[in-house]
Amino acid sequence: MVKAVLTASIATALAATVPSAPAVPAQAATGTAVAGGARCAVPEEPGRFTDGTGSATVTVTDVDADCLRTYKLVSSVAGERVIKEAPGKPTLRSGSVLLDGLYAMAHDDAELNKTDRLTDGSYNDGKPIDCPGGCYQTGKLWTYVWTRDVAYSADLGLTTADPERMRNTLAFKLSERRDGSGDTQIIQDTGTGGSYPSSTDRVVWALGASEIINWLPDGKRQAFADKAYEAIRNTIEHDRKVVFDRGDGLYLGEHSFLDWREQSYADWTKDDVATIATSRSLSTNVTHWAAIDAAARLAADAGDKSAAAKYRGWADDLMQAVREKFWLPGKGQFSQMLSTEKDTSPVNRYDALGTSLAVLTGVATPQQAKQAVANYPQTPYGPSVLWPQQQGVPSYHNNAVWPFVTAYMMRAAAKTGNDAVATQQARSLVRGGALFATDKENINILDGSTKTALNSDRQLWSVAGMMSMVQQSIFGIDAREDGLHIDPFLPAQLRETYFPGGERAALNDLDYRGHKLNVALDIPAGKAGEGAYQVESLTLDGKEVPAGTPITEKMLGDGESGESTVVVKLAEPAAGSGQKAPKPVDLSSKEALYGPTTPDVRNVTVKDGRTQLSLDIGDENPAKVTMDVLRDGKVIAENVAVGAGEQTWTDRTARPEEVSPCYSARLTYTSSGNTSQHAEPECYWGPGDDRVHKVTGEDFEATGGKKTSGDNGVYYADWGTDPGDKLAARITPKATGEYLLQADAAVGGPINTGVSSGMKMLRVHDDATGELVTERVIAMPNTGSWTTVRGSTFAKAELTEGKTYRIELAQDPLAVNMSYFQHNALYKDTREGPSNYSDVYAIKTLLKRATTAGSKQ
Structure with a gap:
């Protein structure tokens, strides 16, 4: 056993140099040479990480016969941790033991999150639930699987660690209906107002599935692709009918990931979450685009040309709608959201995740992408996930950096060629890993600590974010349908900070579709002040590969070693290519x-x-x-x-x-x-609100439930879950025009969680002819108690003066919350069956725009 010691040192601004390991000669092009050279090199020089908030020391204590290292990380903030590189898992030899050790720590955190059985206090009375084939839990404190967490983790770096376990974890969040009718869909997690349709970002599952499909080997890839296509198709078809607004071409629903409403929405929404259900958020709309795009590609692969064309049309239209409706030309940024149905103007507020996803998916135009990345505000500790911060709100999403979002921002910076922003993101990720000796959930931007409302060690998407920094950003590894693309983005500032003397950085033992692959970067000697190194050439097992050529399975693993090596020769950054770094915001102001x-x-x-x-x-x-x-x-x-x-x-x-x-x-x-x-x-609803017509529960025609009265009026108790339950009201408008239709209801579940938001199909019929005028699923989110009455989301209709209309609220296969799916048969509030109860007190029509003179009141 070879023993060596190295400590990595960086100054307060993370700009000091770190002595490099002995360089491997550039001509060492085979996998064996990479493994036996840089991988086994013994570090010689000590150093330490320090900034104004703490310090950390990384030491290599052992290098075994297979060249796998054992690291010791000692932090003034978090104490000590021993990290061992695992056989068969990727290893980094960058010339910086700090980077190598943090990359190994991410893989160690991932190993600690592996489990065959999941637990959560809200499911199965807290007893373990099997995850077939093994899963990743979400973090040390989060011992279950959440759709968005695992999907973003898969889309970032974690798929490379274990594609099959990632597949199993994602599959855990698919479910058929409880009634045996099939209809496999993606599960929306418990959340705001009883979850779906207040929250609709379950479609982010498609981002993770697409990445997994591109890493799985033959024999396993197609089966998962077929399963993914079925679930994605069913989900986007359902969402198109329930949460898509044909008027503006956008999808409704809460921000993706920013699901603690007081943190990212105005305080007046916290108890009236139907307003959140009618918001249009940037991040969620981009994830809907990603799901539709995935469906189009999977349909084409399945030979379904008609479906592929339909979904491609949907994706193109949504892309254009996002570009037009969220972009703020005067700010050079994307708006975080259009806040609610009564105010669909974009807010002058920003979202780092939504911005990054818009850039990476290509939803943003190239010019929008460059401006959005360059202009997004930065703090000394990284990019806050939303901007600006909200006064009087504790640190969690507000006043916080989330490493997985930082990793996405780094990828976006690489895509737009912004070396300065990419370097800032890397520094944030390195600082968090080194000082806290784990991949923490979030970091407080006010002082750089982990003092936030909730915070877990080894948070899965933070683990993936650390991997992403190395794999996707610096080494430029991008698995696509046609093969593996490798396009490194190494900023000169980043190289000078961490391995200024190193002439080769190597990422070893990647498992790509069942083949072992090493990727090495040959870096020019000397110092480059700014910009990013350019790709000069690329070789695979010593043979040159033309620029842009994907590396396919057939090209790999033919050598005696059973593995392949890609060597990317980098050239000096182009003159004048460097970007100016955004000045960190003054936290004291x-x-x-x-x-x-x-x-x-x-x-x-x-x-x-x-x-x-x-x-x-x-x-x-x-x-x-x-x-x-x-x-x-x-x-x-x-x-x-x-x-x-x-x-x-x-x-x-x-x-x-x-x-x-x-x-x-x-x-x-x-x-x-x-x-x-x-x-x-x-x-303004006219003099004395006379443009609002309300029919109360006293005058409903009802099927199901029990007529009941209380302090808020008359309603039907125990109504809404049975298939035949129906309420109807007749209304005769006094004016012709555009109307908003709404129900006033109480749904007693908690406002911040649950899976059984009230949902009904609202239909308007001409009472004389029976003709269907309009139909729309409306949501009556949880109101916190059965004595609190709130307005539902809206339906829209053109109604004619003097005609009588019958407005019905009824059960429908589309008006289903998440309790209708088998996944939630173990949820604490829906063990006995689906729940869709709503105490409806009134059905209203609100005249928004009159189209006849008689209506000018």
Whole structure:
């Protein structure tokens, strides 16, 4: 056993050099040479990691006969940890023991997350649940599988560690219906308002599945591809009918991953989550695009030309809608969301995950991609997952860096050729791993600590993020349908920080479709100040491969060693190719870090034919903020000077006699440009709200349930789950025009979790002819108690003055929450069967726009 010691040292700004291991000659092109050279080299020089918040020492204590190292990491923050490289798993020999050790730590964290049985207190009374073939649990504290966590982990670096275990873990989140009718779909996890359809990012499963398919070997790939296609197809077809808005071409639902609503939405949404269910978020729409794109590719592979063409059309249309509706030209950024049905204007707030996914999927145009990456705000500890921060909200999604999102941002930076941003992301990932001696869930941006509301060691997508930094970004390894593409992105600053003297970096023992592969980067000697090294040539087992040529299975494993080696020769960065690094935000400045508090639109009235808003800017200093006024999804006044506290503002361009306008407002700090959340929309519904027609439970025609009265009025108890349950109301409009239709209901489940959001099909029939006028699934999310009544999501209809319409709420195969799927047969609240109960108190029509003179009230 060879013993050696090395400590890696970096200065406060992570800019000091680290002595490199002896370089392997560039002509060593075979797998054996890479393995026997850089892989077995004995580090000689000590050093240590340090910044203003702590220090860490990485030591190689043993190198065994197979050249596998044992590392000891000692952190002033987290204590000691011993890490051993595992046989058969990839190893890194970069010239920096710090990077090599953190990459080995990620694989060790992944091993610790392996399990054959999963547990969660909400499932199976906390007893273990088998995961056939073995799974990855989500983290040390999260011993179950969540759809988004495992999907993002698979799409990042974790698939390379064990493609088959990743396949099993993803498959755990597929389920047929409990009634035996099949219809395998992707499961939306427990969440806001009872989960689906308030949250709809389950489609991110397709990102992970696509990556896994591209790594699995022959004989295993097609079976999983077939299973994935069935689930993705069923899911996107279902979502198209339930959460797609044909008016703007976008999908409804909460942000992907940012699922703690107080952290990323305005405070007025926290108890009324139907508003969140009607928001359009950037990240979720991009994941819907990814699922539709995957369906188009899988349909083509299956020979289903008609389905492939349909899904490609859906994907193209959605891509265009995202580019047009989320892009903020004046900011050079994508908006985080369009906040709700009554205010579909994009917020001047950003989301690092959504931005990165838009870049990586190609949903963003090349110009949008470059601007979005270059302009996204950075902090000394990395990119906060949302921007700006929200005042008075604890650190979790707010005021936090999440390493998996940082890894996505690094990939996006590599794709856009931004060496400075890529280097910043790498430094954030390295700091987190070194100081905390594990791949933590999140990091507080205020002080760089892990003091956040919830935080777990070895969080699965953070593990994957560390792998991604090395595999996908620096080494440029990208598995696609046609083979393995290798396009390294090594910024000169990154090389100078970690291995300034090293002339070869090698990633060994990748398992690509059952073949062992080593990838080596030959780096020019000397110092390059900025930019990223260019690819000069690429060889496979000593034979040159033309640029851009994918490496296929047939090209691998023919040598005596049974493995293959790719050597990428890098050239100096192109002159002038370096990007300017974004200056980290000053964390001591409130106005630089936070957005203003959310203003309040208290009332909308009409006086002398003009609408007048009563507004309140709260405690904000009027000398430091300006206001934008928004009407029906558009900004109608910008940079308006404001006074303190309550005030009025008059809209001189509205036509309140024809349109029921809905107003919102936002505040902006003049010093930083940081913008508040949008105010809760307030609408003018005519004199005395006479454009709102309400039929209460007293007048319903009902099938099922028991007529009951309470403090909130008359409703039908125990109604909504049986297949024949139905409520109906008759309404005769006083005006012809565009209407919003809504139910007022109580659904007693918790607001922040659950799987049984209230859902019903709303149908409008011409009462005289029986003709179907419109139908739409509406959601009645959990309201927290059976005595709290809230409005549902909306349906839209064109109704004619004087006609009588019958509006029905009924069960339907589309109006199903997640309790209808077998996966949730073990969930604590739905063990006895699907649950879709709603206490409906009223059915309403709201006249949004009149189209006849008689309606000008």
